[in-house]
Structures are given as structure tokens and as C-alpha cells.
Amino acid sequence: MSRFITVFLSSVIAMAVIGFFVGIGDGVPKSDGVNESELVDLLPSESAVADAKLIPALSYAEIASTAMGPTKAWQATPQSLPQPEFDLYTKIEPSESEKEASSKLRASRRAYNGAPPIIPHLVENTNDAACYACHSSGVKLAGLKASVMSHVYLANCVQCHAPMAPTPFQSIDATVETTFVGLPAPKEGKRAYKGAPPTIPHSRWMRENCNACHGGPHGWAGMESTHPWRTNCVQCHAPSATLDQMPESEVVPMLPPLDVVTAEVGVGTPQ
Amino acid sequence: MLAKPQFPTMPLLFGEASAVPISGLIVTFQSSVAEHSNTIAVLRKIPEIDIGESAGSKLAIVIDSETKRRDQEIWDTVQQLPGVIDLAVAMVAFDEDHQAN
Amino acid sequence: MDSERRSFLKSAAMVAAGSMVTSGTSLPVVQADEGVDDLPVSDGLSWNKAPCRFCGTGCHVQVGIERGRVVAIAGDKAADVNKGLLCVKGYHVGGILYGKDRLTKPLLRKEGKLVEIEWDAAIEIVAKRIFDSPKTFAFYGSGQWTIPEGYAAQKFMKGGLGNNHIDPNARLCMASAVTGFLATYGVDEPAGCYQDLDECDVLITWGNNPAEMHPVLFSRVTDRRSRGETVRIIDIGTRRTRTTDAANDYLEMKPHGDVAISLGIMHLLIANDNYDKSFVEKHCNFRGAEADAPTLQGESISEEEFRRRIAKYTPEHVEELSGVPAEKIRMLGELFGNHDIRITSLWCMGMNQHTMGTAINSLVHGVHLLSGHFGRPGDAPTSLTGQPSACGTVREVGTLAHALPGGRIVAKPEHREQCEDFWNLKPGSINEVPGYHTVKMFEQFTKPTAEGGDITTLFVQVTNPGQTLPNLNALFNDKKGLEDKFLIVSDVYPTATTQLADLILPAALWVEKNGMFGNSERRTQQWFKMVDPPGEARDDCWMTIAIAHKLFEMGHEGMKDKNGEFIFAIKDANGKEIPIWQFEHYYDTNVDKHLFEEYRLFSTMKHKNLAPYDEYVKARGLRWPVVQQEDGSWRETRYRFSEFDDPFVTKGQEFEFYHSSSNDGRAQIWFHEYAPPPEVPDDDYPMWLCTGRVLEHWHTGTLTRRLSPLNRAMPTAYVEMNSEDAKAANIRQGEKVVIESRRGTCELPVWIDGRGRPPRGTVFVPFFDETKLINNCTLEAHDPFSKQPDYKKCAVRVVKKTPVKVPS
Incomplete structure (x- = not known):
């Protein structure tokens, strides 16, 4: 329980501060009104003075209403939340079962491959800055992983990503009866020959950041690149013009073939 | 050295360089080009103008004049010709060597 | 030396000019997309274009088909409306075909x-x-x-x-939007287009929550901010919404306050003498309702008369009527008085589902006309639609x-x-x-x-x-x-x-x-x-x-x-x-094409010219009037009534309202007297009820409630309550209550300070849930001209269902 509070606290603070840096309104989760949380009192309030260490309390009576807890100095170091070490050159060898579990989890969050993933947690009373705090470059905390945004920052995250049901309605059975079968994730790209770099088997639209899934410390198990130190992915892996909705032509346009004079007419008899 | 062709969007560039410009322009008429033979006859009379392709209500011309002043004069004249509703620049090339000589 | 070079340059210039003449690139002519209708089939998956089935935004999707079934959806990058982006409904639109209980037999x-x-x-x-x-x-x-x-x-x-x-x-x-356009311009539908959202400096949402209802359009504005542009968003509403979260100013009004606010802005424009005199002089008339039997056309009134009637709508009086502080009304007056900025107004059901729907639509058009914030890209009164x-x-x-x-x-x-x-x-x-x-x-x-x-x-x-x-x-x-x-x-x-x-x-x-x-x-x-x-x-x-x-x-x-x-x-x-x-x-023939070609004949009278069917096959939609050019191509129109873009405006007029109801090419600036809502909370029914929609579900939910990701996100309708009201009534989060009006009842779980945050004395209920019919409670009172009912305000009470439990 206390570990959970610590985790929650740290993420609340991280959100607040990064939200401040990102500069988009107030990244602070708002209280839900009824169940006034004690956490609110711990957040920096206007009454906190600039001095990082000094807590202003003129009398004991005021102590209860005085903002305490995180000091400015501590708030300023959110980036140093302990993150597991990531070694770029570690050899990645996920087992088949790990791969399968990982891709199952991934598929469970999408109606079809290419659909924006649903949000597997609550987003009540939070806003874009709060999403961005964890999902801009990914976070691992207490066994939970925030995946990395695969596209550039776009406002109004929940426009595309459907959240979990709001707290009061969590117990409602929301299953639907449908026969819809979504497009499965591609297993692999095509290789021109054994050992050739595979083509990219999915659209690159909204997936400009290959590392979101294929690399770095927060990629999907089983999808990681075997060579994360190489950064220009499309240098070797060819995307698909069709999937990327490029202008298409029926045939690959080529110059007309060479006009070679055939043997019967030409040989030995120049005219 | 070959002069670099430039692609301005506004005729402002006429006054910018000291070189004498060669400009490719698009004249837009109120209606089909064929209906403005009088105006085209006037265009033909201006020695600095070469007349090119036309399609619909648009006609391509090239102006190659000796001085900037003359160029501006031609521009103004063409704009005021009957039937002309728009004059747009497709390309302006400055011949710097010519100026230097 | 010279002559050779010059002749080379001349020929280059001629090629450049010639190619522009023949391709017509200097005009915004719509180019047909190559390979639009049949993207090559690879691995059994084929892609094809369609507009999204849901709202009136009109996003285009690419539909992925495999073995005769829809298996995937992608935002269409060639579509000007959404530029490859969709909303959570659009991404899952393919699933609407596959609910288990599809009707398959008469x-x-x-x-x-x-x-x-x-x-x-x-x-x-x-x-x-x-x-x-x-x-x-x-x-x-x-x-x-x-x-x-x-x-x-x-x-x-x-x-x-x-x-x-x-x-x-x-x-x-939409009926009140129609009558608003007819009363103002003599012809229906907006003059501007979505490009206004890319160019406005100020966006005003009038009783509108586009962050949830038209998310693709709203993010088109907010994404400009992420790119470093400054857009000021002013939200005028009766409750806080996700749109409010993105707004710079939130002006909370009482129901019907919008009428007073628009009158207040016009009052200030006249009082401060900073309305657009030349625009009004050249392109506008003043109009008011007849005293005894009001009609949609109304009667012509002089500018003097208009000034006389609007004189009483001072910021202080407007504050009394609308609840919005007088200083905020002055702020709006100053914004509209500033001709150097571009202002776009957005509205949808808040102004349409209104017993003064025709009036408030006309008044907001009037604010834009009087201030001259009209007809330039970014300056537009824009009415949105909810259906495709x-x-x-x-x-x-x-x-x-x-x-x-x-x-x-x-x-x-x-x-x-x-x-x-x-x-x-x-x-x-x-x-x-x-x-x-x-x-x-x-x-x-x-x-x-x-x-x-x-x-x-x-x-x-x-x-x-x-x-x-x-x-x-x-x-x-x-x-x-x-x-x-x-x-x-x-x-x-x-x-x-x-x-x-x-x-x-x-x-x-x-x-x-x-x-x-x-x-x-x-x-x-x-x-x-x-x-x-x-x-x-x-x-x-x-x-x-x-x-x-x-x-x-x-x-x-x-x-x-x-x-x-x-x-x-x-x-x-x-x-x-x-x-x-x-x-x-x-399907032996394309019946749609036959019907459309016949229908097309009707479209020219009001200058809503449509192109032949085959042009639409090639394009991601075309905005009418679509007019054929001399070279045979079809050109769409982004801005109606503005000379720079509308081919039907007489040259030299700058603006022309060529279907003017006064037959003089002018638009009408209306005066309407403020009137209170048809039903106001009282001792028996002390709360305002507002109904509406949520991001995840579309209208009655028939389609979206059969989509797992959407239903999971929003499984039930609810009643949104202010926490103070809930505390006062001893109502807890998630508790089931009964909403009662004089006409009927509806049982709903409570969501206190939920997604939207109503002020004290107001509750909000979305209407998507077929098991919780809030329209049992709503009022059928409607606008006299458009006959559109007011779903946004009536009086209800919230009744606790379960006996009070002592909290443990």
C-alpha cells in the first residue's frame, strides 16, 4: 500500500513539473471534488515561498494548512526518477513465448492493426500534458511501463485513444457482441534474400518514431531492433508506398526500351 | 556563368536586382483567349514580347527588354489592355553578365 | 555570347509560363488523385476511400478490405478535411457493420x-x-x-x-441554422470553410464542445498551438467541458445568455463606434421582427432604429441577463472592434436547439457582419452539423x-x-x-x-x-x-x-x-x-x-x-x-449516378452548382459551387460571397450576397429582443437539465455502442452533477438517481465533477444510451420559425433513489 502511494506521488509530481516545462496549461490532475484527496494538500500551492527548504508556519495552528512536502529543489529533479539502466549493446534474445505474450498484449489494445491503441488506465481529470509527461519518452515504474508515443505531439490525446471507463462506471459490463475481425499485425516484412533487411510491413503514418516499438528501453518485447544503435531505419528498411498512401501509378514508369537493330536486317549491310 | 532562374510569386522582384530581367508571364483574359484578338495584336506589336502557348483564358508571354524601366512600362501596359484581368509571374531570370557588359 | 544565353533564358521562361497555362496551377483547381479508387491489391488487402459514417465534419477514411470484409481503417492523407487524422469513432467505424444483432430479414x-x-x-x-x-x-x-x-x-x-x-x-x-442563414443571407449554408480554423487568431465556441463533438476540427486549431502559433480560444458555455480545458477564457452563461451576449457585443460596437462602417454601408441592411406577426423575413429597419433598439443592451444589462461579467462583454466588444485580427465563431446544437434558435443564429451572423469579421479567411461565423x-x-x-x-x-x-x-x-x-x-x-x-x-x-x-x-x-x-x-x-x-x-x-x-x-x-x-x-x-x-x-x-x-x-x-x-x-x-447500373445527375440540374438556381458524378469519384469531396472552367476542369469554391474566390460575385463588388432577401446584394443584420427560456427552474423543479453527446458515442449509440473500444470507454449514460449540489443532496459518486421533469423520468448513475463540470443548479445527461432515455424528460417547446425543439434547457429535479446510508 505505502509503496503504491509513493509510486503515485512520484508520478503526480512528475506530471506537474513536466507539465510546467512543456508549458501547456496546468498539467496537474485536478481533484475529483467529492473524495477530496489528501494529496492535494501536498502539492505546491501559492502560499509556498520561493525558498526551497523553508516551510513558512508562523504558529502551530497554521501548520495543518501549510504546504509541505516536495520542495522546489526536489521538484526540479523529476527526470532523475530511478530508471533501469539501458545498455544499447545488450544482445536481445526474447523467447518465443515472451514474444507471443507481448504481441498478444499489444493486439488486445487495438481493434485492428493500425488502430490507435486504447488507454489501459484511467484518464479522469487529467489532460494532454499529463499524458505527455509519461508517454513522451516512456517510463518504467514499479513493474508498469508507459509506452512511447510513436507520432509527434498532437493535442487532445483522447480524441483518438479511448480511455477506460470512468471510476463510477467501472463495474459495468461493457462487452459487445460483434463479428468484426480486425486486420492482424504483420509478422514480418519481406526480404529480398536471406539476410537482406526486411521491408516495413505496416504504414508509417502516425508511426514515425520507430523506436516507440522497435527500440530503446520501452519498446515491445519481441519487436525490438537487434541493432538499436543504428538510428536511420529507413536507410535500409523500405516502406510501402501503398500503405503510406503515396501517389500511386499502375505501372512503374520507365523509359522506352533501347531501340536495338535486330540481326537479320542489320548484320554486315550498313545502309 | 549562367544566371540562375528564380521563381518569385510577386512582381516585386523587378526592382530588387540591378540586372535586366527576362520574365515569363501568364496573362489571364476575361474569357477565352481567342476572343481577344485585338488585344493580342497589340501584344504582338510590342517588340520585346514573345507570345507562347494559350489554353482557355490564359496566355503565356515572355518579356525580354533592355532596361528595367522599359520592363515596368510593358508590365503596366499589358495590365491595362482590354480584356486582361490578371497578370501573373511564372518565372523571372536575371542576366547578370549582360548588365556587367 | 549574350544572345545565346538570353535566348536560353527566354525559352526557359516560356516553358515555365507555358506549363502554368496548360496545367492551370495558378488557380486552385482540384486535381484528381491518381489511383484513388483502386489502390493496388497486395496480400489480399485492398484500400478504398469513403467519408466517415459519423458526424458532419466529413473526414475521409481509407477502408481496408480483405476477403469481402472490412478489417482496418486509416485516416486518408489525401483528404483536405482531416489530413490523415481521425477521431476515436472514425478509427473504429469499420466495426459498425459487424454487430452480432444486425437485422438481416424483414x-x-x-x-x-x-x-x-x-x-x-x-x-x-x-x-x-x-x-x-x-x-x-x-x-x-x-x-x-x-x-x-x-x-x-x-x-x-x-x-x-x-x-x-x-x-x-x-x-x-439543423433547422435553426437553416433559418438563421436564410434570414441573414437569403440562402442556406456557410460562406466560409474549414480553412478558417487554420487562419483565425481567435476562436469563439458558442455553447459548443468541439473537443468532443468535432474533435478533428478542434485539434486542427489546438495543433496550431503545438506548432507555436497563437490562437486564443474563448469558450462561452453553460458548463465546463474539454473545450474549456483548452480555452484561454471561459465565459459561463445562464441558459439563453448567448442572445444577450451577442446583443451586448453589437451594442458595444455601435457605442464605441468601432464597427466596420464601410462594410456595413456597402453590404448590409438592418432588420427586425414585425411587432404583431413576426416572419422569417422580418421588416427593414433603419440604422437609427437599430441603434435605438440595441441601446439598452449595455454590458451591465447583459451581465444581468447572461450572468457573464460586464468586463468580459467589453472584452468581446473590443475583440470584434479590432479589424486586424481574424475571428471565427463555431456553434452547433447549443444555438440550434434553442427556442430562440433562428434569432441567436441571426444575431451571431450579425455580430460578424457588423464588425466586418466576415469573408476573409479566418473571419467567419461557422455553423457545424452533427450528421454526415x-x-x-x-x-x-x-x-x-x-x-x-x-x-x-x-x-x-x-x-x-x-x-x-x-x-x-x-x-x-x-x-x-x-x-x-x-x-x-x-x-x-x-x-x-x-x-x-x-x-x-x-x-x-x-x-x-x-x-x-x-x-x-x-x-x-x-x-x-x-x-x-x-x-x-x-x-x-x-x-x-x-x-x-x-x-x-x-x-x-x-x-x-x-x-x-x-x-x-x-x-x-x-x-x-x-x-x-x-x-x-x-x-x-x-x-x-x-x-x-x-x-x-x-x-x-x-x-x-x-x-x-x-x-x-x-x-x-x-x-x-x-x-x-x-x-x-x-447494381446492374450505378443508380446513385443516375439519381445524382438528375438532381444536379436543380443545383444551379441558388448557385450551389454541383459537378458531374465522375468528378466526385476522383476527388476527396468538392465544395460547391463547383464551376466548370474554360479548360474543362471543375473548380470548387472555398469562400462564398467573397470576390476573391466566389465566381458568382460581380467583379469589383468585393462582397456580394447574391441571394439577398432584400434583393440588393446585401446581408441582413438582425435585431431580436432577448426573451427568457420557455421553462425555468422553480421550487418544484429546481435544476436546469442540459442534454448532449460525448466523444465516444454518436447520437443514439446504435452504431458506436456495438464497438468494443468505445463502449468500454463509455459504457453508460450518466448524470453530471456539481459536487456542491451532490453534497447538499447527500448524493454519492456512482449512485443511481431519478431525474424527474413535468413530462417524464429517467434513472441514471451520478458522475460528480465528471468529464464536464456543470455549475451549481445544472445537470447534464448525454442521450446516447437506449436504456436510459433522457428524452422522456425534455421539452418539446420549439423555435417558431425552424420548429426545432430546445433540448438544452428545461427544469428537472434530482431524486435520490436509495435510502440514505450512513457512510462507514
């Missing part, structure tokens, strides 16, 4: 039980009821009708049956009780004549008396015949009135038990409406048929059938034509044109009629 109610019947029998039952009593038949459709579907229904009713009882659900949604073809089908095809296609009305003899002419009908075929509007239609249907209820057969297509009508107990539920009343419902899933239906017809949906939609920015869009409908589900358009042909066979005179031919006759190349009324032959 069902007839016999002795209270539904039994499966054959299509032939179903069509015959309908035709027979119409044949026996053509005058008491009514057709209720929607803004989700495709353009050809609406056009066929329109021709069938008004041309074929001479019966004007045809009205759409858009009456509940509210504009295309309802407003342009005119599937309303008083209208005819292309902006014509049944009351005008010359308009009827033109339509009879286009349709090749006998003179006098079209009835001159307008039919019943929605509320009246359902009143007459649910009233016993003996008491004067003179609608006995009602055919409902593509909509769900059993959930969306206001005051359901009075307007819908009373149908129960009326033996001689017959309700026919064509739909894709069981709904609140099919519960009372006597005959249920299974319909094809979205890409299971050909179609065309018209979105909020005058953009007409086309798609092709991509997959087969399930079971025996069939196209709505086919149903109308099949019923018409059955009547033709029975000898109904109206189904014959002047030459005795079937009114929907389509002939092949050899002049032989194609039996499109037989479903197996319906």
Missing part, C-alpha cells in the same frame, strides 16, 4: 410477435398501405440519408404522391416538409413548376401546402385517428426517433396500442424505434452500398460499395424505388411521368429499362 409484427417475412411481401404491405391512403402516409428520414437516398424519397413523396409529409431528423438538429449529410441531403436536396430540391419551396408556384418540369410530371403534381414538420408529424401519428390524428402510416429510414424525439411519452410512446397506426422502420440494428415497429426492414449500411454525403463546409463526397450487406439487408434507396414500382404496378398515377413511364426509370444503352426495383438487378 420482420412483421403479427399479434404482437415479430415474424420473418420475404422482401416481396414486405414491399407489397408498404405499397398497399400507401395505395389505400396516400394522404395519411408520412416519410421520416435523416441527415444520414445519402444524397441519392434523400433525393429518391423526395421525388417519391412530393413528385410521385403529391404528399409533402416528409421531414428529416435534421429538424431536431445534414447539409448534402437535408438542406440541399430539401427533404423538409416545406422544401423542394435546390433551395426551392412548395409554396412558390414557379418552384413547383420547375420541379415538375425537371421530373417530367404533369402540371399540378406537387402539392402547394407544406407537410407536417417532425414534432407535428409525430403528434399526428400518435394521436388516435378518431381524434384527428391524420397520419396512419409512417415510414422511418436511417434514424431513431424513439430515442431522439423530445418528450417521448407524448410524441412516440403513445403509438402503443393504436391498432390502425402502422410504423415501418428501416434500420441496421434493433433500436428504441423498432420496439414499436409493425414492420422492420433490414438495411445496408455505409460501404455496403454506394453513397454520397455533403458535409458542414459544402463539400459533396462520394464512395462506392465495397462489401456485401449481411443476410437480406438492402439499400434504403432500393426500398424507396421498389415501393414506388409496386405502386406503379398497382396503377398509381403519380408513379408515372407525363409519358406514362415509371418516375425512376433507368434505361440501358439500347433504351431498354433496367429493372432496378428487383434487388438482384439494382
Whole structure:
């Protein structure tokens, strides 16, 4: 329980501060009104003075209403939340079962491959800055992983990503009866020959950041690149013009073939 | 050295360089080009103008004049010709060597 | 040396100019996309374009088809509306076809039980009821009708049956926007387009929550901020929403406060003398309502009179009426007085579902006209629509009780004549008396015949009135038990409406048929059938034509044109009629194309010119007027009434309102007196009730509640309450309460300070949930001109259901 509070606290603070840096309104989760949380009192309030260490309390009576807890100095170091070490050159060898579990989890969050993933947690009373705090470059905390945004920052995250049901309605059975079968994730790209770099088997639209899934410390198990130190992915892996909705032509346009004079007419008899 | 062709969007560039410009322009008429033979006859009379392709209500011309002043004069004249509703620049090339000589 | 170089440069210049002449790139001519309609098939997956099935934004999607089923959706990068982006509904639109309970067989109610019947029998039952009593038949459709579907229904009713009882659900949604446009400009639909959202400096949302209801358009604005641009968003509303979260200013108003605010802005523009005098002098007239019998046209008033009437709407008085502080009204007045910035207003249901709907629409147009914030990109009063073809089908095809296609009305003899002419009908075929509007239609249907209820057969297509009508107990539920009343419902899933239906017809949906939609920015869009409908589900358009042909066979005179031919006759190349009324032959030809080419003839009178069908096949929609150029290409229009873009504006006028109701090329700046809402909270019913929508669900949820990711995110309707109100009533989060009004009740769980945060004294309920019908409570009071009901305000009380529990 206390570990959970610590985790929650740290993420609340991280959100607040990064939200401040990102500069988009107030990244602070708002209280839900009824169940006034004690956490609110711990957040920096206007009454906190600039001095990082000094807590202003003129009398004991005021102590209860005085903002305490995180000091400015501590708030300023959110980036140093302990993150597991990531070694770029570690050899990645996920087992088949790990791969399968990982891709199952991934598929469970999408109606079809290419659909924006649903949000597997609550987003009540939070806003874009709060999403961005964890999902801009990914976070691992207490066994939970925030995946990395695969596209550039776009406002109004929940426009595309459907959240979990709001707290009061969590117990409602929301299953639907449908026969819809979504497009499965591609297993692999095509290789021109054994050992050739595979083509990219999915659209690159909204997936400009290959590392979101294929690399770095927060990629999907089983999808990681075997060579994360190489950064220009499309240098070797060819995307698909069709999937990327490029202008298409029926045939690959080529110059007309060479006009070679055939043997019967030409040989030995120049005219 | 070959002069670099430039692609301005506004005729402002006429006054910018000291070189004498060669400009490719698009004249837009109120209606089909064929209906403005009088105006085209006037265009033909201006020695600095070469007349090119036309399609619909648009006609391509090239102006190659000796001085900037003359160029501006031609521009103004063409704009005021009957039937002309728009004059747009497709390309302006400055011949710097010519100026230097 | 020189001459060679110069001649090279000359030829280069000539090539450049010549290529622009021939390609026409200096004009914004729409280029057809290469390979749009059949992207190459690879690995069994093919992609095809279609507009999204949901709201009026009109995003284009790419539909991924594999083995005859939709398996994936992608935002269409070639679409100007959404530029590759979608919303959470759009991304899952493919799943709407595959709910397990799709209707696949015609069902007839016999002795209270539904039994499966054959299509032939179903069509015959309908035709027979119409044949026996053509005058008491009514057709209720929607803004989700495709353009050809609406056009066929329109021709069938008004041309074929001479019966004007045809009205759409858009009456509940867009009617006041229409009357607002007509009163102001003399012709319907917005002058600007979505480009305004890219160019405005200030965006004002009037009782509008685009962050949830038109998210793709709203993020088009907020994404500009992420790119470093400055856009000031001002949210005027009755509760805090996700739009408020993104707004720089939130102006909380009392219900009907919008009327006072717009009057207050105009008052300040005049008092501060910073209105756009030259624009008003050249392009505007002043207008007010007649004292005794107000009409939509009103009467001309002088500028002096306008000044006299508006004088009392000082910021202080407006504060009293609207609850918005006087300083904020002054802030708005100053913004509109500043001609160096661009201001776009957005509104949707807040201003339309309003007993002063016509008035408030006209007033906000008036604010933009008086201040001259009109007609430049970014300066626009923009009315949004909630259905994919509210504009295309309802407003342009005119599937309303008083209208005819292309902006014509049944009351005008010359308009009827033109339509009879286009349709090749006998003179006098079209009835001159307008039919019943929605509320009246359902009143007459649910009233016993003996008491004067003179609608006995009602055919409902593509909509769900059993959930969306206001005051359901009075307007819908009373149908129960009326033996001689017959309700026919064509739909894709069981709904609140099919519960009372006597005959249920299974319909094809979205890409299971050909179609065309018209979105909020005058953009007409086309798609092709991509997959087969399930079971025996069939196209709505086919149903109308099949019923018409059955009547033709029975000898109904109206189904014959002047030459005795079937009114929907389509002939092949050899002049032989194609039996499109037989479903197996319906796709022998493209019926949509035939109907659209016929409909296109109607579009030029009001300068809403449409291009030929094949142009729409190539494009991601085209905004009318689409006018053919000298070189044969078709050019769409982004800005109407502005000389720089609208080909119909007289040269040199800068702006011209060429359908002006005063016949002088001018728009009307209206004055309307503020009036209080029709029902105000009192001691018995102390709370305001506002109804509306949520991001995840679309309208009555028939489609979106069958999509797992959306239903998971929003599984139930709820009542949103202010925490203070909840505390005072000892109501806890998630607790079930009963909302009671004078008309009915609805039981809902409470969400305190939820997604939206109403102020004290207000509750909000979304209407998407068919198991929690909030329209049992709403009021059917409606706008006098548009007949659109006010769903946004009535008086209710919140009653605690469970006995008080002591918190442990």
C-alpha cells in the first residue's frame, strides 16, 4: 500500500513539473471534488515561498494548512526518477513465448492493426500534458511501463485513444457482441534474400518514431531492433508506398526500351 | 556563368536586382483567349514580347527588354489592355553578365 | 555570347509560363488523385476511400478490405478535411457493420410477435398501405440519408404522391441554422470553410464542445498551438467541458445568455463606434421582427432604429441577463472592434436547439457582419452539423416538409413548376401546402385517428426517433396500442424505434452500398460499395424505388411521368429499362449516378452548382459551387460571397450576397429582443437539465455502442452533477438517481465533477444510451420559425433513489 502511494506521488509530481516545462496549461490532475484527496494538500500551492527548504508556519495552528512536502529543489529533479539502466549493446534474445505474450498484449489494445491503441488506465481529470509527461519518452515504474508515443505531439490525446471507463462506471459490463475481425499485425516484412533487411510491413503514418516499438528501453518485447544503435531505419528498411498512401501509378514508369537493330536486317549491310 | 532562374510569386522582384530581367508571364483574359484578338495584336506589336502557348483564358508571354524601366512600362501596359484581368509571374531570370557588359 | 544565353533564358521562361497555362496551377483547381479508387491489391488487402459514417465534419477514411470484409481503417492523407487524422469513432467505424444483432430479414409484427417475412411481401404491405391512403402516409428520414437516398424519397413523396409529409431528423438538429442563414443571407449554408480554423487568431465556441463533438476540427486549431502559433480560444458555455480545458477564457452563461451576449457585443460596437462602417454601408441592411406577426423575413429597419433598439443592451444589462461579467462583454466588444485580427465563431446544437434558435443564429451572423469579421479567411461565423449529410441531403436536396430540391419551396408556384418540369410530371403534381414538420408529424401519428390524428402510416429510414424525439411519452410512446397506426422502420440494428415497429426492414449500411454525403463546409463526397450487406439487408434507396414500382404496378398515377413511364426509370444503352426495383438487378447500373445527375440540374438556381458524378469519384469531396472552367476542369469554391474566390460575385463588388432577401446584394443584420427560456427552474423543479453527446458515442449509440473500444470507454449514460449540489443532496459518486421533469423520468448513475463540470443548479445527461432515455424528460417547446425543439434547457429535479446510508 505505502509503496503504491509513493509510486503515485512520484508520478503526480512528475506530471506537474513536466507539465510546467512543456508549458501547456496546468498539467496537474485536478481533484475529483467529492473524495477530496489528501494529496492535494501536498502539492505546491501559492502560499509556498520561493525558498526551497523553508516551510513558512508562523504558529502551530497554521501548520495543518501549510504546504509541505516536495520542495522546489526536489521538484526540479523529476527526470532523475530511478530508471533501469539501458545498455544499447545488450544482445536481445526474447523467447518465443515472451514474444507471443507481448504481441498478444499489444493486439488486445487495438481493434485492428493500425488502430490507435486504447488507454489501459484511467484518464479522469487529467489532460494532454499529463499524458505527455509519461508517454513522451516512456517510463518504467514499479513493474508498469508507459509506452512511447510513436507520432509527434498532437493535442487532445483522447480524441483518438479511448480511455477506460470512468471510476463510477467501472463495474459495468461493457462487452459487445460483434463479428468484426480486425486486420492482424504483420509478422514480418519481406526480404529480398536471406539476410537482406526486411521491408516495413505496416504504414508509417502516425508511426514515425520507430523506436516507440522497435527500440530503446520501452519498446515491445519481441519487436525490438537487434541493432538499436543504428538510428536511420529507413536507410535500409523500405516502406510501402501503398500503405503510406503515396501517389500511386499502375505501372512503374520507365523509359522506352533501347531501340536495338535486330540481326537479320542489320548484320554486315550498313545502309 | 549562367544566371540562375528564380521563381518569385510577386512582381516585386523587378526592382530588387540591378540586372535586366527576362520574365515569363501568364496573362489571364476575361474569357477565352481567342476572343481577344485585338488585344493580342497589340501584344504582338510590342517588340520585346514573345507570345507562347494559350489554353482557355490564359496566355503565356515572355518579356525580354533592355532596361528595367522599359520592363515596368510593358508590365503596366499589358495590365491595362482590354480584356486582361490578371497578370501573373511564372518565372523571372536575371542576366547578370549582360548588365556587367 | 549574350544572345545565346538570353535566348536560353527566354525559352526557359516560356516553358515555365507555358506549363502554368496548360496545367492551370495558378488557380486552385482540384486535381484528381491518381489511383484513388483502386489502390493496388497486395496480400489480399485492398484500400478504398469513403467519408466517415459519423458526424458532419466529413473526414475521409481509407477502408481496408480483405476477403469481402472490412478489417482496418486509416485516416486518408489525401483528404483536405482531416489530413490523415481521425477521431476515436472514425478509427473504429469499420466495426459498425459487424454487430452480432444486425437485422438481416424483414420482420412483421403479427399479434404482437415479430415474424420473418420475404422482401416481396414486405414491399407489397408498404405499397398497399400507401395505395389505400396516400394522404395519411408520412416519410421520416435523416441527415444520414445519402444524397441519392434523400433525393429518391423526395421525388417519391412530393413528385410521385403529391404528399409533402416528409421531414428529416435534421429538424431536431439543423433547422435553426437553416433559418438563421436564410434570414441573414437569403440562402442556406456557410460562406466560409474549414480553412478558417487554420487562419483565425481567435476562436469563439458558442455553447459548443468541439473537443468532443468535432474533435478533428478542434485539434486542427489546438495543433496550431503545438506548432507555436497563437490562437486564443474563448469558450462561452453553460458548463465546463474539454473545450474549456483548452480555452484561454471561459465565459459561463445562464441558459439563453448567448442572445444577450451577442446583443451586448453589437451594442458595444455601435457605442464605441468601432464597427466596420464601410462594410456595413456597402453590404448590409438592418432588420427586425414585425411587432404583431413576426416572419422569417422580418421588416427593414433603419440604422437609427437599430441603434435605438440595441441601446439598452449595455454590458451591465447583459451581465444581468447572461450572468457573464460586464468586463468580459467589453472584452468581446473590443475583440470584434479590432479589424486586424481574424475571428471565427463555431456553434452547433447549443444555438440550434434553442427556442430562440433562428434569432441567436441571426444575431451571431450579425455580430460578424457588423464588425466586418466576415469573408476573409479566418473571419467567419461557422455553423457545424452533427450528421454526415445534414447539409448534402437535408438542406440541399430539401427533404423538409416545406422544401423542394435546390433551395426551392412548395409554396412558390414557379418552384413547383420547375420541379415538375425537371421530373417530367404533369402540371399540378406537387402539392402547394407544406407537410407536417417532425414534432407535428409525430403528434399526428400518435394521436388516435378518431381524434384527428391524420397520419396512419409512417415510414422511418436511417434514424431513431424513439430515442431522439423530445418528450417521448407524448410524441412516440403513445403509438402503443393504436391498432390502425402502422410504423415501418428501416434500420441496421434493433433500436428504441423498432420496439414499436409493425414492420422492420433490414438495411445496408455505409460501404455496403454506394453513397454520397455533403458535409458542414459544402463539400459533396462520394464512395462506392465495397462489401456485401449481411443476410437480406438492402439499400434504403432500393426500398424507396421498389415501393414506388409496386405502386406503379398497382396503377398509381403519380408513379408515372407525363409519358406514362415509371418516375425512376433507368434505361440501358439500347433504351431498354433496367429493372432496378428487383434487388438482384439494382447494381446492374450505378443508380446513385443516375439519381445524382438528375438532381444536379436543380443545383444551379441558388448557385450551389454541383459537378458531374465522375468528378466526385476522383476527388476527396468538392465544395460547391463547383464551376466548370474554360479548360474543362471543375473548380470548387472555398469562400462564398467573397470576390476573391466566389465566381458568382460581380467583379469589383468585393462582397456580394447574391441571394439577398432584400434583393440588393446585401446581408441582413438582425435585431431580436432577448426573451427568457420557455421553462425555468422553480421550487418544484429546481435544476436546469442540459442534454448532449460525448466523444465516444454518436447520437443514439446504435452504431458506436456495438464497438468494443468505445463502449468500454463509455459504457453508460450518466448524470453530471456539481459536487456542491451532490453534497447538499447527500448524493454519492456512482449512485443511481431519478431525474424527474413535468413530462417524464429517467434513472441514471451520478458522475460528480465528471468529464464536464456543470455549475451549481445544472445537470447534464448525454442521450446516447437506449436504456436510459433522457428524452422522456425534455421539452418539446420549439423555435417558431425552424420548429426545432430546445433540448438544452428545461427544469428537472434530482431524486435520490436509495435510502440514505450512513457512510462507514
